[in-house]
Amino acid sequence: MKELSHILANKTPKSKIRQLFDLASGRSDIISLGIGQPDFRTPEPIIQGNIRALEKNITQYAPTRGIPELLQLIGDKFSKKNNTQVDWKHNIILSNGGSQALTLTFASLFNPGDEIILFSPNFISYFYLGSFFGVNVKEVRRKKDFSPDFESLKKMINEKTKAILINSPNNPTGYVFTPNEIRELIEIVLEFDLYLISDEVYENYVYDGIEHISPASFKGLFERTITINAMSKLYSATGFRLGYVVANNKIIDLMEKYHQYTIAGTNHAAQYGFKEALKMNNNFFNDIFQSFTERRDYSFKRLKEIGFEVVKPKGAFYIMPSVEEFNLTGQEFSEKIIKEKGVAIVPGDVFGKFSNNSLRISYAIDIKLLEEAMARIEDFVKML
Ligand SMILES: Cc1ncc(COP(=O)(O)O)c(C=O)c1O
Structure with a gap:
């Protein structure tokens, strides 16, 4: 055969x-x-939201990008928690978890032969997505304390480099970028005209009074930043398989196209569970x-x-x-x-x-x- x-x-x-x-x-x-x-x-309001949707027979295809009420709530959350105003109609798409948000990102940004740079060690899927999409994933060794080594990063950038990918808070190291490191990273992204992929699925798991910072909130960064998030880790709902991407409208349009011909959309009833999640009081x-x-x-x-x-x-x-x-x-x-x-x-x-x-x-x-x-x-x- x-x-x-x-x-x-x-x-x-x-x-x-x-x-x-x-x-x-x-x-x-x-x-x-x-x-x-x-x-x-998984918090009860989320489970009930999902059940109610099923009881109302919400079992058909969902809109490809996601149900408007949920996209709106994600937009509100992104402006409050991530300090970035977005237009929910144009800047957000739902995905099958953070995993598929990453797939959408690779599908819409890269052409075979492009290069992406990340700090290593880092989350396993990034390496395989590189193989699937013909993208060369280059690893910059983290310093001993797992902080980013910007000097080595700069040396690795060439004309094929299209994006830098960060995951802060990080799986597997537990490292969180400091505000100064985010600033330094942004300077490099702007200087070399790159995209920045920011995987923020652990944004709420930060200790010692650290504040999570989204690079998209910095001046001039929204247009070139792809922010990835999911309900998986925050709400202990990995099986809901719901995540999302926030990015500029051109990128989201391409993602919608990819969605249409690969998964058609995400679980419709589960989106009502996610909606309840976003309404929860964070004191929980x-x-x-x-x-x-x-x-x-x-x-x-x-x-x-x-x-x-x-x-x-x-x-x-x-x-x-x-x-x-x-x-x-x-x-x-x-x-x-x-x-x-x-x-x-x-x-x-x-x-x-x-x-x-x-x-x-x-x-x-x-x-x-x-x-x-x-x-x-x-x-x-x-x-x-
Ligand atoms: C850094 C990182 N990004 C993305 C994901 C994927 O998340 P999800 O379970 O929502 O697909 C994980 C899961 O472990 C992760 O650690």
Whole structure:
């Protein structure tokens, strides 16, 4: 038979995260620190909003960009929370989660051969989307504290460079850009006439009084910034599969075209759930974010005690310790600890070429389980 897609077959090995979790299948003693979603229940108004829509028989195709009431609420949210006035009729499109917002972005910005630059380590999908769309993804190594290295970034820019992609708060490092870093980044974007893709799916998970900043809010940036967000992480609703893009109208028009011929639109009834989410009082999250702060602090403290070199995360719900001091790669550490101690941890090399010697730990699990996982990690490290 003729060859299948070589892009999918060759360039994208089976997810290493999946392979790792295959090792755990059938075992009931496994504690997973690999989870990329919060552990609280999706808030009730969201669930009820979805149910009511289904009861009203809202089961037909939705408008391709999304239902107007929801786009309007997202527009309001973007002006209040992200300090950027947008025209909801022209600047917003809904997507199947943040993941498909990224697909829309790659589909509408790039031509094969274009280059994109990101700080590495970074979220895994960016690398594969590059392969799918023939885009060369160039990685700039983060500094030791995971902050961006702008000097190296500038050296990598050439005539093929079309965009810089940032994800702040970051998966997997937990790094959050400072206001000065955002300013420096913007100067580079403007100087080299680039687009800026800003993946903000963790915007609410910031600690120590840090404020999330959207680059689109800076003067002259809206036209060249593609902001990606989703209801997945904030509302613990990853299964709703709803996200959105905010960008200039030309980009959104192209995205709508791509939508029409690929997915036709997003889940209609779920959009009514998202609508309720945007109407919720943010106080609802006070206790939740407090508990994430505690788990962040606890994970950092324990990993340091155990002997890891580790940077304290400023956002998201991941922490990325180095395993260099144990003379193991991240892969070796992950494989051994899942077999010997039943703790599932994602190896760092999944997130780019500069993180072979690290691990990504998600602390979005119950504190008791987190305590048990840390005890097992400590036992494991003592045996090395
Ligand atoms: C940085 C980042 N962007 C996008 C996504 C995708 O989000 P969604 O689940 O809404 O597709 C994730 C999910 O883990 C992520 O970590």
